[in-house]
Amino acid sequence: xxxxxxxxxxxxxxxxxxxxxxxxxxxxxxxxxxxxxxxxxxxxxxxxxxxxxxxxxxxxxxxxxxxxxxxxxxxxxxxxxxxxxxxxxxxxxxxxxxxxxxxxxxxxxxxxxxxxxxxxxxxxxxxxxxxxxxxxxxxxxxxxxxxxxxxxxxxxxxxxxxxxxxxxxxxxxxxxxxxxxxxxxxxxxxxxxxxxxxxxxxxxxxxxxxxxxxxxxxxxxxxxxxxxxxxxxxxxxxxxxxxxxxxxxxxxxxxxxxxxxxxxxxxxxxxxxxxxxxxxxxxxxxxxxxxxxxxxxxxxxxxxxxxxxxxxxxxxxxxxxxxxxxxxxxxxxxxxxxxxxxxxxxxxxxxxxxxxxxxxxxxxxxxxxxxxxxxxxxxxxxxxx
Amino acid sequence: xxxxxxxxxxxxxxxxxxxxxxxxxxxxxxxxxxxxxxxxxxxxxxxxxxxxxxxxxxxxxxxxxxxxxxxxxxxxxxxxxxxxxxxxxxxxxxxxxxxxxxxxxxxxxxxxxxxxxxxxxxxxxxxxxxxxxxxxxxxxxxxxxxxxxxxxxxxxxxxxxxxxxxxxxxxxxxxxxxxxxxxxxxxxxxxxxxxxxxxxxxxxxxxxxxxxxxxxxxxxxxxxxxxxxxxxxxxxxxxxxxxxxxxxxxxxxxxxxxxxxxxxxxxxxxxxxxxxxxxxxxxxxxxxxxxxxxxxxxxxxxx
Numbered sequence: 001x002x003x004x005x006x007x008x009x010x011x012x013x014x015x016x017x018x019x020x021x022x023x024x025x026x027x028x029x030x031x032x033x034x035x036x037x038x039x040x041x042x043x044x045x046x047x048x049x050x051x052x053x054x055x056x057x058x059x060x061x062x063x064x065x066x067x068x069x070x071x072x073x074x075x076x077x078x079x080x081x082x083x084x085x086x087x088x089x090x091x092x093x094x095x096x097x098x099x100x101x102x103x104x105x106x107x108x109x110x111x112x113x114x115x116x117x118x119x120x121x122x123x124x125x126x127x128x129x130x131x132x133x134x135x136x137x138x139x140x141x142x143x144x145x146x147x148x149x150x151x152x153x154x155x156x157x158x159x160x161x162x163x164x165x166x167x168x169x170x171x172x173x174x175x176x177x178x179x180x181x182x183x184x185x186x187x188x189x190x191x192x193x194x195x196x197x198x199x200x201x202x203x204x205x206x207x208x209x210x211x212x213x214x215x216x217x218x219x220x221x222x223x224x225x226x227x228x229x230x231x232x233x234x235x236x237x238x239x240x241x242x243x244x245x246x247x248x249x250x251x252x253x254x255x256x257x258x259x260x261x262x263x264x265x266x267x268x269x270x271x272x273x274x275x276x277x278x279x280x281x282x283x284x285x286x287x288x289x290x291x292x293x294x295x296x297x298x299x300x301x302x303x304x305x306x307x308x309x310x311x312x313x314x315x316x317x318x319x320x321x322x323x324x325x326x327x328x329x330x331x332x333x334x335x336x337x338x339x340x341x342x343x344x345x346x347x348x349x350x351x352x353x354x355x356x357x358x359x360x361x362x363x364x365x366x367x368x369x370x371x372x373x374x375x376x377x378x379x380x381x382x383x384x385x
Numbered sequence: 386x387x388x389x390x391x392x393x394x395x396x397x398x399x400x401x402x403x404x405x406x407x408x409x410x411x412x413x414x415x416x417x418x419x420x421x422x423x424x425x426x427x428x429x430x431x432x433x434x435x436x437x438x439x440x441x442x443x444x445x446x447x448x449x450x451x452x453x454x455x456x457x458x459x460x461x462x463x464x465x466x467x468x469x470x471x472x473x474x475x476x477x478x479x480x481x482x483x484x485x486x487x488x489x490x491x492x493x494x495x496x497x498x499x500x501x502x503x504x505x506x507x508x509x510x511x512x513x514x515x516x517x518x519x520x521x522x523x524x525x526x527x528x529x530x531x532x533x534x535x536x537x538x539x540x541x542x543x544x545x546x547x548x549x550x551x552x553x554x555x556x557x558x559x560x561x562x563x564x565x566x567x568x569x570x571x572x573x574x575x576x577x578x579x580x581x582x583x584x585x586x587x588x589x590x591x592x593x594x595x596x597x598x599x600x601x602x603x604x605x606x607x608x609x610x611x612x613x614x615x616x617x618x619x620x621x622x623x624x625x626x627x628x629x630x631x632x633x634x635x636x637x638x639x640x641x642x643x644x645x646x647x648x649x650x651x652x653x654x655x656x657x658x659x660x661x662x663x664x665x666x667x668x669x670x671x672x673x674x675x676x677x678x679x680x681x682x683x684x685x686x687x688x
Contacts, residue, residue, distance in 0.1 A: 004487030008473060008480070015475040015516075208474075213467035220435040221488045221536070222460025 001223065005231030012205050013235065019201040022306075023239060027194030028250050031186050035251075035260045038182040047072075049093040049129070052079040057116075059103025061144055068140055069096065087122055094121040094133060106141060107148045117141065139164070181261035187251040188345030189318045192338050194243050195280050196312065198236045199288040199305035206232065206292035207301045210383065229380055232292070233285050240281035269354040276348055276358050279365035280341035286372030287337070293379035312338045340364045386448060386571040387411040387434075387540055393442035394429055394595075403429040405595040406443070410588075411540060411571045416563065418586030418603065419575040420673075422681055426595040427544075427575050434542050434573075435465040447540065461489045461536030468545040470525050471532070474518035478509050478528055481517055482535065489536035499535050506561060507531035523554025530558060534565070541565060542573040547581060559585050579674040583607075589673070593681045603673075610671035614649045615640040616656065616663055625659050626652065642671075 013019060053066050053076045070076055077092070086092040097118040105116045119134055143164050151157055209215040218228060251263025291308070295301045313319050315329075316336030325333060333339045344361035347353035355362075387410065394404040404426045411417045421427045432438045433445060436456045445452040447462070455462060472481045482500045491499055504510045507527040512520060517528060526546060533541060543562060547555045563585055566572045576582055582589060582603075589606055591599040599606060611630070618639045626632045629652050630644040641652060649668045656663050671679065 001487050001490065004484050008476065008484045011480060012473060012475050211469070213469040213471035214473065216435060216437055217465065217467060217471040217485070217532070218488050219437065220460065220463070220465050221485065222436075222456065222490070223488050 002227055002231055002234075005218075005223070005227070006235050009205070009231060009235040013201055013239070016201065016204070019204065022197050022200060023194060023243060024246060026197070027190045027243065027247060030190040030193065031183075031247060031250055032255070032258065032260070034190065035183045035186040035255055036258070038186065039260060041182050041185075047074045049073070050077055050091070051094045051096065052077045052083055052092055054079050054083070054095055054097040057098045057100050057102040061103035061106035061148065062098045065098065065102070065106070065140060065144055066096075068144070069137075072136070084120075087120055090122045090124055092122065093125060093129075094119060096137065106144045108145075109149045109152065181264075183251050183255050183261045183263045184350050185321070185346070187247055187263050188349050189342055191244060191247040192280055192341040192345065193309065193313050193318050194247065195240045195277075195341070196284045196287065196309050196338060197306075198239055198284055199291050199309060200302065201239075202232060202236055202285070202288040203292040203295055203301040203305050204298065207295060207298055211297075225377075225380055229289065229376065233289060236285045236288060237281050240277070240284060244277045244281075263349075265349075267352055268348055269352070272348045272353060272355045272358050273345075275355055275362055276341070276344035279344060279362040279369070282369035283337050283341065283365045283372070286369040286376065289376035290372045290379065293376055293383050312336045315339070317342055337365060337368050340368070386413050387573075388446045388449075389430075389443070390446075391443035392430070392433065392440065392445060394433070394438065395441065396429075402595050407592065407595065407597055408443075409590045409597065409600060411573050412588075413539070413571045414566055414569050415587045416566045416572040416574055416585050418582035418589040419573055419592070420579075420582060420589060420677055421575075421592040425593045425681075427592065429595075430592075431465060431467075431542055431544055431575070434463060434540075436460070436463075462538055463540045463542070464533040464536065464538035465542045466529050466533035466544065466546055468548060470517070470529060472517055472528060475516060477514050477516050478504070478520070478531075479513040481528065482531060485532045486535050491536065499537070503531040503534045506534060508557070521551075523550040523557075526550050526554060526558060530561060538570065540571045540573070542575075544575050545577065546574075547576065547578065555581075579672065579677065583673050591677055591680055598680045599676070606676060607670060607673065610676055611645075612643045612649060613640050613667075613669055613671065614643065614652045615667040615669075617665055621656065621661055622659065625655055625661075628655070 051073065053069070055062060055066060066076070076096075079095070080086055080092075083092060083095050087095060097120065099116045099118065102116040105112050117137055119137055121130055121133070146164065147158065206215075209218075215228070219225070248263065248265070252265065253262075256262040287308075288305075291305055292301070295304055315332055316322070316339035317325070317333050318338055322330050322333040322339060340361045344358045344365065347358045347361065351357070389407055389409050392404050392407040393402060395402045407426070407430065409417070419427060419430070429438070433440065433452070436453070440452065447455040450458075452463075473484065476484065479500070482503060483496070486496045486500055504513060507530050509524065509527055509531060512524060517525065520528065526549075530543075530546060533543075541562075546562070547558055550558070559581060562572060562574065566587075574582070574585060586603050589599070589601065589603050590597055601609075614629075615635070615638045616626075618634065618637055621639055623632050623634075623639065626639055626641045629641050629647045631642045633640045633642070643649070643652070649666075653663055653666060
C-alpha cells in the first residue's frame with residue numbers, strides 16, 4: 001500500500017511541470033546566475049576597475065604615488081575632460097585627485113592635518129570596494145611618507161621590494177577545507193532554498209486531495225493516517241536527496257564549463273555533508289507537511305509556501321549573506337531554519353567542518369523537524385476528521 | 386444490513402444539531418433513496434458512514450456490529466462514492482484504479498482482476514491509459530463509480546453520482562447502480578434529481594434539519610399522497626375549487642389538492658353546476674418532488 005501511495009505521489013509530482021521547475025530548475029539557475037554574478041566577491045576586481053588620476057601635483061612623491069597605484073591597480077586611463085560625468089554614468093569607477101601640496105606633505109615627517117588626495121567614485125560603487133580603495137590610498141601615502149622619513153635618517157635606505165604590506169599575511173582560514181569561492185558559497189545557499197521549496201508541491205497536491213474528497217476516500221478505505229503522512233513525506237525526502245546531488249553536480253561539473261569556479265569537494269567530511277543535508281531535508285519536509293495540513297485552498301497553498309520560503313531566504317542569509325547584515329538582522333537570521341541549514345552546509349563545504357562542527361546547526365534543524373512533524377500529525381488528525 | 390438508530394450529531398461549536406434522532410435501514414439487494422435539501426444533514430450522515438466522524442449519540446450497526454468495529458475489521462466493506470471527482474486528475478484511469486486498489490488492500494492477481502472488472506463495469510477499458518483530467522464529465526463520474534466498486538463493498542453510498550453528466554452517462558450509471566443492488570449489495574443513493582430517485586429507489590427517506598420527515602417504500606409514499614385535480618384557469622372561480630382542498634395557481638392551470646373524503650367527480654360536478662364548462666381536466670397524485678416540497682416547504686436546490 002505504501003509503495004502504491006508513494007508511486008502516486010511521484011507520478012503527480014513528475015507530471016507537474018511547474019512544480020518540477022521550482023524544485024530542480026530554479027535552484028540550478030540561481031546557482032549558475034548568482035555564482036557567475038558574484039564570481040569575484042572573494043577576489044575583488046581591483047585591477048579591472050577603470051580609473052583615472054587627476055595629478056594636480058607634479059612633484060616627485062606624487063608621481064611615485066601614481067606609479068605605485070598603477071602597479072597594483074593597472075594603468076590609469078587618460079583623464080577625460082568630462083570625468084565628472086563619466087563617474088556619474090559609471091564609465092569611470094573612480095578618479096584619484098592628487099591635490100597640490102601632496103608631494104610636500106608626503107615628505108614631511110609629520111601626520112597630515114588636511115586632505116591632499118581625493119577619491120571620487122562611481123555613486124554605485126560597492127561599499128566594500130569604496131572602503132578598500134580609500135584604505136589603499138591612505139596605506140600607500142603612509143608607505144611613501146615612511147620611506148621619505150627613513151631616507152632622511154642616517155641608516156641604509158630600505159630595499160625596493162620591502163613594504164609595510166609585508167607586515168600582514170592575510171588568509172581565509174579553512175583548515176584543510178576547500179578554497180572559498182562564490183560557487184562554494186552559492187551551491188549550499190540555493191540548495192537549501194530549493195530543498196525548502198518542497199513546501200509548494202507537497203501542499204498543492206494535499207489541498208487537492210482534501211478538497212476533492214480523495215483523502216476522505218483513502219481514509220474511508222482504511223488507510224491509516226500515519227501511512228498517508230509517511231507516503232507524502234518519503235517521496236519528498238527522496239526529492240531533496242536528488243536535489244542535493246543535482247546541485248552539487250552542477251557546482252562540480254557545470255560551473256567550470258561556463259566560466260565559473262568549480263565546486264570543490266576535496267577534503268570535505270562526507271559524513272557531515274550527509275548529516276547536514278538530511279537535517280535540512282527533515283526540516284523542509286516537516287515544514288511542508290505542517291503547511292499542507294494548515295492551508296485550506298489552492299490559493300493559500302500556492303501563495304503561503306513560496307512567500308514563506310522567500311522570507312526565510314531573505315532573512316536567513318540565502319539571498320544576502322548574514323555577515324553583511326547589521327547586528328539586529330543577524331540576530332533575526334539566527335531564527336531562520338534556512339540559516340541553520342546554510343550554516344551547516346557552509347561549515348562542511350566552506351570551512352571543512354566535521355559532524356561535531358555542524359552539530360550546533362544540525363541540532364536546531366533536528367529540533368525544528370521534530371516539532372513540525374509532531375504538529376503535522378496533530379493537524380492531519382484534525383483535518384481528516 | 387445497515388441500521389441507523391436515533392443518530393444525533395452536533396459539530397463542535399455549532400448551535401444547532403446536524404442530526405437529531407435519525408433512524409433508517411439499508412437492506413441488501415435494495416436501493417435506499419436519501420433525499421434532503423442542502424443543510425438537511427445528508428453530508429453528516431455520509432461522513433459517519435465513511436468513518437470520518439465518530440458517533441456521538443445513537444448507534445450505527447452493520448449486521449448488528451457497531452460501525453466502528455465493522456470498519457476496523459474490514460474498512461472496504463462500506464464504500465462511499467463522493468459527489469466530487471475523488472481521484473487524481475494527473476494520473477491515468479488505470480493508475481488511479483491501481484492506487485485505490487492498493488489502498489483497499491488488494492494485491493497481485495486479485496488486484497488485476499478487480500481493476501479489469503471495474504474497468505468493464507464502468508466501460509472505461511478504452512480510456513485506461515488516459516489521464517483522468519482529460520476525461521469528459523460523464524467518464525469522470527464512471528471512474529468515480531469504478532473506484533468505489535474496487536473492493537466489492539457490501540454497502541455502497543453514492544452521493545449525487547450523476548451531477549453534470551449527459552443523459553446517456555446518467556442512464557448508464559443508474560443502471561450500473563441498480564444492477565449492484567440486484568447482485569445483493571445494499572445501496573444508499575442521494576440525488577437532487579427526483580426522477581432519478583423515482584427510477585432507482587425501492588425505499589425513500591426524506592430528511593431535513595437533521596430529522597427524518599418521511600421513511601417508506603417509494604410506491605407507498607407515492608400512493609399515499611392526496612389526489613389532485615387540474616383544470617384550465619380561464620373562467621374558473623378559485624372559490625369553488627377551494628371548497629374541496631388547497632388550490633395552487635400553476636400558470637394557465639389551477640390545481641386543487643383534494644382534502645380527505647373529496648373526490649375528483651364532485652369537483653367536476655361543482656364546476657359544471659356553476660356554469661363553468663370543463664373541456665379538459667387532469668387527475669393524479671403528488672410525485673416525489675411535490676411530496677418533498679410539501680414536506681420541506683422549500684426547493685431541493687435552495688441553499
